[in-house]
Amino acid sequence: MASCRVPGVLLMCVFVILLSTVFSISSASEEEKEYVLTLDHSNFSEIVSKHKFIVVEFYAPWCGHCKNLAPEYEKAASVLSGNEPAIVLAKVDANAEENKGLAEQFEIQGFPTIKILRNGGENVQEYKGPREADGIVTYLKKQTGPASKEIKTAEDADRLIDGKKIFIVGIFPKFSGEEFENFLIVAEKLRSDYDFGHTTNAELIHRGESSVSKATVRLLKPFDELFVDFKNFEVDALEKFIEEGSIPLVTLFDQNPDNQPFLNKYFGSPDEKAMLFLHFSHDQIDNFKSKYNEIAGLYKGKGLKFLLGDVLASESAFQFFGLTEDQAPVLVVQNNKGLKFINPNVEIDQIAPWLKSYVDGKLKPSIKSEAIPETNDEPVKVVVAKSLRDMVLDSKKNVLLEIYAPWCGHCKKLAPILDEVAVSFEKDADVVVAKLDGTKNDVPSDIIEVRGYPTLYFKSASGSKYVAYEGDRSKEDIIEFIQNNRDAATSESILKDEL
Structure with missing residues (x-):
């Protein structure tokens, strides 16, 4: 059933979709050519089954975000139609009564939702890339071909490893055996979230040991200790290692777009969340950061994740939690039941004892509520x-x-x-x-x-x-x-x- 997606604890307001007008003009007829396929319940299965890789947008005609995305999506489809092999983009009006079955099948809870369908629709993944044409093209090109790229030279390493993003590299004596196969399984499963590479030469990776005696997964990241090695190639353990290692000790919520992937991971984590919001221009910001990182280290691995947010970038968070700017610095904890615990105008030396009181179950949750109406005589x-x-x-x-x-x-x-x-x-x-x-x-x-x-x-x-x-x-x-x-x-x- 169609519905408007709830802002997934702050994330809805972070994304900005740029509006532009794009026309693909045929030189012969001067008529607009549409590159995005239109699917519905009658032709969906037939068309999807013919493609090893197809991207489908589920949209609603009234949705503002869908209208903004439409020209960017069409432009990307035009560019990708010339890729080798061509990458097909399609769309479905998931708001239409006849397509409700498709919306339910793909668990569409908001618009627009984009899915990547592989192997004739047998494998379905969420599209987690940009919403503007160039970004869509770059992201989808990476989603085709092998999930992990071989690193043979220093040039390969420089081209593939972006110091601002998470990168997972498998270092192997040879590209065969159970460990290598399991690495590829995890790479395929998580390719929408991370970039993967593999090599037989650890010297090509600029961080970590230059000589590795046994198969190793090295997680490279732009924060904390910068790299972590892992040698357990059991699929579930490897996936857990990557997911947990990709969240910083303290996630930054500011206006830097490079932090967006880490915010997504933070808010998508099942752990309880501690969030400190203050002005990053605060005269004590360095002391707050230092103390907060120290406290976060004490709770590492204990089911509590930490975020430090700039008030200037946190309007959506303040609306969600019912906060006002004059309460900053404000410390918020949200538990797994959605209950919120709020400490406004918190001092540096109050953070640790307040969090301990929360962990010990001594705090009462804060409830966001409108005032009870004085009159309530309407039918609803x-x-x-x-x-x-x-x-x-x-x-x-x-x-x-x-x-x-x-x-x-x-x-x-x-x-x-x-x-x-x-x-x-x-x-x-x-x-x-x-x-x-x-x-x-x-x-x-x-x-x-x-x-x-x-x-x-x-x-x-x-x-x-x-x-x-x-x-x-x-x-x-x-x-x-x-x-x-x-x-x-x-x-x-x-x-x-x-x-």
Whole structure:
């Protein structure tokens, strides 16, 4: 089911898609030629099955980001059509009713989503590259051919190894055997995230031992200790080593685009997150950085990842956490249940003891919430974080709750339908239709999993049912779902009806 993707803990607002106008003109006819294939439910499988490598954008016609991407995507398709072999770019209107099955099959939760399909669609990977034409072309060229490039000369090493990015190089006595094969398996699996190379000559790698006696994976990085060696070639262990080693001890959240890949890894990590936001022009910034790095080192490997953010680059973070600039320096911890712990105007010597109190379970979470409305007499009731427990979680009524975002196109389309549903239950004291602004109010993620907007959850009066609604978003289907899942009328409501 289509929905507007939730900003994945701060990342949504970091990406900027450049708008440009691109026309491919035929010299013979002066008519525009389209290089991006248009797919739908009727031809998708047939066309994808013919390609060893094809890129598919899932879009919605109303989506602003999709409109901005369209000319860049078309320009990239034009350039890549001349590649050897040609790289095919395609698109699917995932908002169209007839293509909903494709959207569900590929778990499309927001627009635009781009997928790389290999071997006739048997292998599906997320596209994680740039959103402008030149970047798309460069990224996709790297995604074709071997996942790991052989390094034979110093020139190869200089060309392949970018000192600003993670690079994984396998050093082998020979390019055969289980260790080498497992390295290639991991390289293929993670090629969308990292660049890989392999060599028999460790002297060509400018960091680390120049002589290696046994097969070694060397992870090169532009931070912390700059390189780490690993000799366990079991696939899962090697993948874990790369994923964990690619996150800095302290990730920087600033305006430097080179830090974006590390931010993606940080926010995608399953670990709990400590985030310190302050002005990088602060007169004590060096002392803050030094102390914070020292503390991060003490928690290394203990399930807590650290980030240092510049207030000037952190507007999206401040909106997400409900912070204001006058609270900086502010220390925030987010746990695996989505609960947030906030320490505003923190001093350098307060960081370590406050984090220890958090780890020891002595802190209470901070709940972001709008004020409870003074009047709440519309058919769809307004719920905020402060009233969520009374109106939904502990309510003795059957409640359909929508978690929405004001900017979400799907939410705007659903709003009048929910109004009609609510009106149809106005005389039924046991049913409540409600809504909560997910951008301004926290919800307990261990109970309500919000992957996109809108998210609909239903709780029965007894609390025996608490399920996500994933049916069609029509008035009739929603009403039928409520009727089929509700608990019987309570004695209190029966008494009111009798009176």
